[in-house]
Amino acid sequence: DAMVIQNPRYQVTQFGKPVTLSCSQTLNHNVMYWYQQKSSQAPKLLFHYYDKDFNNEADTPDNFQSRRPNTSFCFLDIRSPGLGDAAMYLCATSSGQIRTDTQYFGPGTRLTVL
Amino acid sequence: QKEVEQDPGPLSVPEGAIVSLNCTYSNSAFQYFMWYRQYSRKGPELLMYTYSSGNKEDGRFTAQVDKSSKYISLFIRDSQPSDSATYLCAMITAGAGSYQLTFGKGTKLSVIP
Numbered sequence: 001d002a003m004v005i006q007n008p009r010y011q012v013t014q015f016g017k018p019v020t021l022s023c024s025q026t027l028n029h030n031v032m033y034w035y036q037q038k039s040s041q042a043p044k045l046l047f048h049y050y051d052k053d054f055n056n057e058a059d060t061p062d063n064f065q066s067r068r069p070n071t072s073f074c075f076l077d078i079r080s081p082g083l084g085d086a087a088m089y090l091c092a093t094s095s096g097q098i099r100t101d102t103q104y105f106g107p108g109t110r111l112t113v114l
Numbered sequence: 115q116k117e118v119e120q121d122p123g124p125l126s127v128p129e130g131a132i133v134s135l136n137c138t139y140s141n142s143a144f145q146y147f148m149w150y151r152q153y154s155r156k157g158p159e160l161l162m163y164t165y166s167s168g169n170k171e172d173g174r175f176t177a178q179v180d181k182s183s184k185y186i187s188l189f190i191r192d193s194q195p196s197d198s199a200t201y202l203c204a205m206i207t208a209g210a211g212s213y214q215l216t217f218g219k220g221t222k223l224s225v226i227p
Contacts, residue, residue, distance in 0.1 A: 004157075006157075040122065040220075040222075041219065042202060042218060042219045043158070043202075043217055045214060045215070090157050090158070102148060102160055102163050103204075104160065105150075105159070105160075107156055107157045108155070
């Protein structure tokens with residue numbers, strides 16, 4: 001009964017070669033988030049969608065893009081991965097109702113850049 | 115000064131001990147508080163969610179919030195080796211449209227059999 005699914009779980013790419021990570025959810029949540037988490041660090045929010053409204057964090061590099069074609073799916077595109085982009089990428093969802101809101105995380109995709 | 119401060123540890127305790135994990139915060143607008151558990155190479159998993167000062171208990175876990183001191187805690191009773199993980203505190207502001215979590219850095223806990 002997985003609720004937030006991320007594919008692939010492990011991704012290896014070459015320096016500069018575009019890569020796409022995918023996330024899907026069965027919760028029908030309005031909000032989907034992408035985080036980057038490096039070793040021993042807190043997750044860092046890259047951007048989020050409230051329905052189709054895209055919200056980019058000010059310090060998210062232009063190299064990172066996202067698409068949300070429908071409620072269930074959200075993609076993270078890294079146009080030209082650098083060695084510094086190697087990290088765990090976490091997708092999360094929430095209902096958007098603030099008093100009962102919490103974020104549900106997927107298992108993550110671990111990205112290696114060679 | 116970071117908005118949320120959390121001692122990264124590592125923290126090692128013997129099995130059966132009571133564990134206390136803490137976070138402090140500086141932003142008075144934080145009104146909703148969460149604790150996540152993250153096993154190695156896995157996504158964070160929600161443990162506790164509170165929005166009022168006081169204690170909230172769930173099995174062996176107790177979350178405590180003191181808004182006057184801007185201090186939150188997670189207590190784990192009768193700790194087990196399976197509790198070995200990184201524990202992240204997280205907070206949300208109360209403003210409309212604020213859906214963003216601010217995380218602490220996480221405390222790595224090891225429970226030794």
